Amino acid sequence: MELLDSFSLTLVSSNTVETAEIHRLQSPNEKLAIACKTQEEWSQFRTQILNNNIIPYLDALDESSALLLIQNHLGEDHHWDWQNKALQTYCNSSYDWFVLNTPHGIQGLLLTYHPTHSDVESGNVFYIDFLASAPWNRETPSNQPRLRGVGSGLVIS
Numbered sequence: 001m002e003l004l005d006s007f008s009l010t011l012v013s014s015n016t017v018e019t020a021e022i023h024r025l026q027s028p029n030e031k032l033a034i035a036c037k038t039q040e041e042w043s044q045f046r047t048q049i050l051n052n053n054i055i056p057y058l059d060a061l062d063e064s065s066a067l068l069l070i071q072n073h074l075g076e077d078h079h080w081d082w083q084n085k086a087l088q089t090y091c092n093s094s095y096d097w098f099v100l101n102t103p104h105g106i107q108g109l110l111l112t113y114h115p116t117h118s119d120v121e122s123g124n125v126f127y128i129d130f131l132a133s134a135p136w137n138r139e140t141p142s143n144q145p146r147l148r149g150v151g152s153g154l155v156i157s
Helices: 028-058 063-074 082-088 150-156
Strands: 002-010 017-025 095-102 105-117 124-133
Touching (some): 017 028, 017 150, 028 063, 028 095, 028 105, 095 150, 105 150, 124 150
Antiparallel strands (some): 002 017, 017 095, 095 105
């Protein structure tokens, strides 16, 4: 992993500062390892939300309300499979992976795609394919965020 940036993020609950590092993942093995670790850590948190804040209420809801409840508590990216994304982009040099870590684990992932040179400006065009903050960093009806600025930290760096 290549260290690209180091900066501070504020813990929302205590206003204390936590060091964050952004790394660019270099090898296919790093991409797959981080994807697997992310999938595991984030899924554990989402399972708790499902068990405590979604499953007990599903029987009383129509399909539309149930889908809204799920999205409100888990976010629009709840179905993303980071392992599958890593396998699909495993050896494709057009994709770059970036991870934001703190001492408490993976806080965010950014997957970019850079297929071509820009026709308008010098340099390359790149697209943000996937950007996600860890589910515990999102404000939802069941969760107050631990850290703010993870997504913007990934994009700005």
